[in-house]
Amino acid sequence: MNTVQDIVARCKGMVSLEINPHRNQYVAVARWLEHTEDISEHEPDTDEIRAKMEELDIVVDLQFYSLTPIGFHRILHHDVQTAIDEAIKVLE
Numbered sequence: 001m002n003t004v005q006d007i008v009a010r011c012k013g014m015v016s017l018e019i020n021p022h023r024n025q026y027v028a029v030a031r032w033l034e035h036t037e038d039i040s041e042h043e044p045d046t047d048e049i050r051a052k053m054e055e056l057d058i059v060v061d062l063q064f065y066s067l068t069p070i071g072f073h074r075i076l077h078h079d080v081q082t083a084i085d086e087a088i089k090v091l092e
Helices: 004-010 021-025 029-035 047-056 080-091
Strands: 015-019 060-064 073-077
Touching: 004 015, 004 080, 015 080, 021 029, 029 047, 047 073, 060 080, 073 080
Parallel strands: none
Antiparallel strands: 015 060, 060 073
């Protein structure tokens, strides 16, 4: 099983994992996705993932800077382990 530590070990910059940041703003997942900075390039991969995030009311937001503190990758999902696994794939 891949872990956040595996991502940290491969990145030269910050690794950030937020779970349910939309709840701090008292907004629905759909609205949070619409209004989150830098989301346009990093939207959930499929409509199915987005729909499941909304259905479960869960946001997993994994952002990591692999090579520099400027360029980053961002994975949005409803499942923490899947987000971690996808990040590892990006880093390989």
